[in-house]
Amino acid sequence: MTQRTLGEWLAYLEQLHPSAIDMGLERSQQVAARLGLGRPAPRVITVTGTNGKGSTCAFVAALLQAQGLSVGVYSSPHLLRYNERVQINGVQATDAQLCEAFAALDAGRGDISLTYFEMGTLAAFWLFERAQLDVVVLEVGLGGRLDTVNVVDADLALVTSIGVDHADYLGNTRESVAFEKAGIFRQGKPALCGDLDPPQPLLDKVRALDCPFYLRGRDFNLEIGDQYWHWQGHDARGQVVTLPELPLLNLPMENAALALQAYLLLDLPWHAEQIAATLLATRITGRLDRRVVEWQGKRLNVLLDVGHNPHAAEYLARRLARTPPIGRRLAVFGLLADKDLEGVIAPLLGSVQAWAVAPLDTPRSRPASELAAALQNLGAPVTSYASVIAALEAQCAVATAEDEILLFGSFYCVAEALEWLARRSTEEAAHGITG
Numbered sequence: 001m002t003q004r005t006l007g008e009w010l011a012y013l014e015q016l017h018p019s020a021i022d023m024g025l026e027r028s029q030q031v032a033a034r035l036g037l038g039r040p041a042p043r044v045i046t047v048t049g050t051n052g053k054g055s056t057c058a059f060v061a062a063l064l065q066a067q068g069l070s071v072g073v074y075s076s077p078h079l080l081r082y083n084e085r086v087q088i089n090g091v092q093a094t095d096a097q098l099c100e101a102f103a104a105l106d107a108g109r110g111d112i113s114l115t116y117f118e119m120g121t122l123a124a125f126w127l128f129e130r131a132q133l134d135v136v137v138l139e140v141g142l143g144g145r146l147d148t149v150n151v152v153d154a155d156l157a158l159v160t161s162i163g164v165d166h167a168d169y170l171g172n173t174r175e176s177v178a179f180e181k182a183g184i185f186r187q188g189k190p191a192l193c194g195d196l197d198p199p200q201p202l203l204d205k206v207r208a209l210d211c212p213f214y215l216r217g218r219d220f221n222l223e224i225g226d227q228y229w230h231w232q233g234h235d236a237r238g239q240v241v242t243l244p245e246l247p248l249l250n251l252p253m254e255n256a257a258l259a260l261q262a263y264l265l266l267d268l269p270w271h272a273e274q275i276a277a278t279l280l281a282t283r284i285t286g287r288l289d290r291r292v293v294e295w296q297g298k299r300l301n302v303l304l305d306v307g308h309n310p311h312a313a314e315y316l317a318r319r320l321a322r323t324p325p326i327g328r329r330l331a332v333f334g335l336l337a338d339k340d341l342e343g344v345i346a347p348l349l350g351s352v353q354a355w356a357v358a359p360l361d362t363p364r365s366r367p368a369s370e371l372a373a374a375l376q377n378l379g380a381p382v383t384s385y386a387s388v389i390a391a392l393e394a395q396c397a398v399a400t401a402e403d404e405i406l407l408f409g410s411f412y413c414v415a416e417a418l419e420w421l422a423r424r425s426t427e428e429a430a431h432g433i434t435g
Contacts, residue, residue, distance in 0.1 A: 006095040009102045010082055010116075017115040023146040028118050032125070032151055035108040040128035041072060041136040044152050045262060048140035048181045049160025051312045052194065052255040055284050056160050057137045059251070059259030065089060066278045067268050069134040074124040074149070076117070076141050079286055079306075079415045086124045088131050093124075101126045117141055121148040143170050145183020156262050157184045157211075159193045159202065160255060163311030168338070178202040185209050190236075190265055194258040212236075214261050222257040229253050233261045243272055247280050250288050252315065286414040288319060291421060295396040301325065304417055305408040308335065310343030316408065317347040327402030328353040330395045334388055334413040337366040341374050344409065352406065354398075355382040356391035360412040388416040 004012065014020075045060060047053050057073055064071045070089060078084040086093035101123035105114075114122070121141070128136050138149045144159075162178050164170075170177045178198060182205035185191045191211040193202065198215070206213045214220060220233035231243040241264055249256055256279050264270070283289075289304040307316045320329070331352040335341060357371035368384040375382040385391035388407075395405050407417050 004099060004103075006082065006098055009099055013102070013116045013119050016119065017113045020115065021117070021142070022115050023143070025146060025148065025151050027112050027114055028122060028148045028151050031105065031109045031112055031114060031118075031122060034110065035105065035122075035126070037122065037125050037129065039152060040125045040138075041133040043135040043156075043266070044138065044154050045135065045156045045158065046138045046140065046149060046152070046154035046184045047158045047160065048144040048147075048184055049158070049194070050163035050165050050177065050309065051307070051315065052160035052252055052258075053139045055251045055282075055287055056158060056194075056255040056259050057139050058282050058284050059256050059279060060158075060262055061087075061090075061137050062278050062282045063259060063263045063275065064135050064137075064266075064268075066274055069268075070131070072124075072128040072131060072133045072136040073139075074121065074128075074136065075139040076120070077411055079411060080418055082120075085120060086127060088128070088133065093127060097127055098123060118148045125152070140181075140184065143177075143180035143183070145180045147184075150184055153186050153189075154184055155189055156265060157186065157189065157191050158258060158262055159184075159191070159195065159198070160258060161311060162195045162198060162202070163309060164340075165309040165311070173199075175199045175201050179205075182206070185211050187211075190214065192258060192261055192265075194254060214265070216254070216257065216261075220257060220261040222253055224248070224253055231257055231260055233257075233264050235264050236267065241270070243275065246276050249279055249282075250290065251282060251284060252288070252319075256282075286411070286418065288316075289414075293396070293421060293424060295399075298396075298399070299401055300396055300399050300405060301401075301403070302405045302407060302417075302421075304414045305406070306411050306414050307408050308339055308344065308410045310340055310347070313344045314347045317351055320348070320351040320406070324351075325402060325404035327400055327404075329404045329406055330399055331355045332388065332391045332395055332405060332407040332413070332417075333357050333371060333409045334360040334368075334391075335366045335371060335409045336360065336362070336364045336412070338364070339366070339410075341366065341371065342378075345375060345378065345380075349378060349380055352380070354395075355380055356385055356395050357382055358385045358388045358391040360388065360410055361416060362412055365412070388413055389420050392417060392420065 073087045083092040179201035182202040192214045223230045228245045286306045291302045359365045
């Protein structure tokens with residue numbers, strides 16, 4: 001049989017199970033047992049939360065790698081390439097590695113069908129085990145309790161934030177969401193929470209499992225000033241540790257604060273200057289991601305953000321309020337149909353002077369007409385376009401160097417913009433060579 005390419009494997013995985021999402025651990029546990037998959041590394045850090053998982057994972061991994069540890073990171077979804085989901089020491093898994101892992105899983109699963117996400121998660125574990133890593137950082141895909149990542153017991157379990165999202169699977173209250181996310185906690189193992197007001201089901205789980213519990217605002221905290229931010233936490237012995245002057249970060253400092261508390265509990269070297277430099281150098285594509293684009297002789301400022309629920313929109317609005325552009329802020333916006341439209345746009349109305357809306361390149365997209373109608377009802381100036389790129393180019397056409405173009409609302413939205421930016425970079429390079 002001819003070996004499948006990665007694209008062919010991914011297409012195969014999409015039709016392997018009757019439904020795209022099928023919550024539960026039993027199938028994954030059975031396949032892991034058949035393949036002899038144990039722990040993907042001696043230390044496992046699992047991260048869940050409504051928002052902030054990606055940057056928290058990135059901060060934790062960067063801090064660990066700065067100490068010379070070998071670190072694997074599993075995350076989802078990806079923006080441009082599936083390979084982004086599996087990284088070892090900051091390097092994405094190759095097509096060949098992923099294909100080998102998928103082949104091993106497909107051969108070993110027998111008659112057990114797995115979802116696309118389950119196969120991808122177990123493939124990551126398969127690759128991590130073979131890489132003989134020191135630590136793995138696992139980002140939960142959906143919820144926590146019944147997410148495939150949870151087949152592995154976490155040594156440290158982190159909850160970044162708790163808001164209502166994916167209500168069809170997690171329930172429509174913060175309490176139901178908290179119950180699902182607390183499912184990653186383990187008996188006697190440290191549990192960390194970056195939410196200032198965690199609902200009671202999470203606290204009940206901590207108590208039932210006798211977890212050492214570290215809560216933001218009580219056991220660790222941060223204060224953000226005009227030029228620096230300050231952090232304070234507690235080590236495993238209960239001693240107070242402080243970092244008084246950290247440089248302001250592009251990524252959410254609240255998530256850096258959670259990552260610092262996790263790192264402190266691992267009892268690794270603690271050098272303030274190295275920690276500050278590591279946090280400052282950490283980047284996440286598509287999250288508070290500032291770019292400069294050349295457009296018809298103008299240098300334009302573009303800010304990309306994958307925020308797609310009310311909790312993320314509220315945070316984005318707070319960050320935007322701290323850094324207003326000299327000119328206007330022009331939005332490019334698309335959203336999936338199952339998201340809370342008014343909850344996403346309402347926090348940002350005061351930060352945006354003109355909106356360009358468009359459908360996303362997926363059947364799950366909300367129509368541009370619905371986006372426009374919601375904005376018009378709230379009194380916002382809005383224009384509809386046939387695609388995200390058409391909307392982006394329209395905003396580029398009217399923007400000046402003093403304006404900022406904010407593109408947000410979905411991973412799909414940001415992915416289209418990144419592909420557009422990559423094409424423009426290629427074209428500019430080609431013109432430079434020929435010119």
